[in-house]
Amino acid sequence: MNNRLKKFSVVLIIIYLFINYTACVNTYSSYVNLTKATYAPPGENNSASYVNKPSSSYNLGSAKIFAGKNVIISLFVDTPGKRWTYKRRQEELKKLSRACDYLTNKGSEYSQDIEFVYDWNTDFSLLKSSNMKLAADNTGFEDELDKEFDILTKSKIDYDALLRRYSADNIFTIIFLDFDGRSYAICYDGEDNPKESVVIFKDTNEATYAHEILHLYGAHDYYSGAEYSNDATRELKKRFPKDIMLTTFLGNVKNNTISDLTAYHIGWTDSAEIVTRFDELRR
Numbered sequence: 001m002n003n004r005l006k007k008f009s010v011v012l013i014i015i016y017l018f019i020n021y022t023a024c025v026n027t028y029s030s031y032v033n034l035t036k037a038t039y040a041p042p043g044e045n046n047s048a049s050y051v052n053k054p055s056s057s058y059n060l061g062s063a064k065i066f067a068g069k070n071v072i073i074s075l076f077v078d079t080p081g082k083r084w085t086y087k088r089r090q091e092e093l094k095k096l097s098r099a100c101d102y103l104t105n106k107g108s109e110y111s112q113d114i115e116f117v118y119d120w121n122t123d124f125s126l127l128k129s130s131n132m133k134l135a136a137d138n139t140g141f142e143d144e145l146d147k148e149f150d151i152l153t154k155s156k157i158d159y160d161a162l163l164r165r166y167s168a169d170n171i172f173t174i175i176f177l178d179f180d181g182r183s184y185a186i187c188y189d190g191e192d193n194p195k196e197s198v199v200i201f202k203d204t205n206e207a208t209y210a211h212e213i214l215h216l217y218g219a220h221d222y223y224s225g226a227e228y229s230n231d232a233t234r235e236l237k238k239r240f241p242k243d244i245m246l247t248t249f250l251g252n253v254k255n256n257t258i259s260d261l262t263a264y265h266i267g268w269t270d271s272a273e274i275v276t277r278f279d280e281l282r283r
């Protein structure tokens, strides 16, 4: 390749990268209702207290039943003073990759053939950016993020096109925020936005990635004060102490299990023995 052609190619590549990394215009022109949020287990990183809303996302929304091919869009949101760098995005991609590997391996234990498509290094259309003016400590942050996501899924993030391109079964977005907070999943339960997403904050471990992703397919929280009665929660802790829906702080996601109950909630099995004792655990 001669020098002029090389320079021309470099310019083309830079323009391509620029288009893909440039923030989308941030406007709040429409109003949407808050979808139901399901939070990460309480951990060292978050002191905030949330009221959880029991809901099931099983067989609903853009991530229905955890099977087949699953497309993940990564949306990096810049906020005032917090701008994602290329290096930090790649670090998050590695964590996401480990979480996906974990879920794929666990799926095979239940004879499920799970595949993820998420690597924006090979397909730039899986990488999106946005710019929000709102500060992290604003109490209306989640509402504003919801509105922004609704706008983006109408203008910049085309779930249907990606599903078709990959002949995929499920699709969702991971929204990355570069400040402290308690990660949560925005599950569709039959109302509001069926385009599901997960919100991941700074320093989130891969077990929490996996935990939040499972919520989109119907998994529930097992920790105290979340979704179930004290009696059920006590029994869940006794039977499934390492289940990923109970804890995400075992040092390495590989130390987490996916119990028969979680497998049942996400459609990997048709029943779980513990449901016969606690009807509230039914899918």
Ligand SMILES: [Zn+2]
Residues within 6 Å of the ligand: 038, 039, 040, 041, 211, 212, 215, 220, 221
């Ligand atoms: Zn949770």
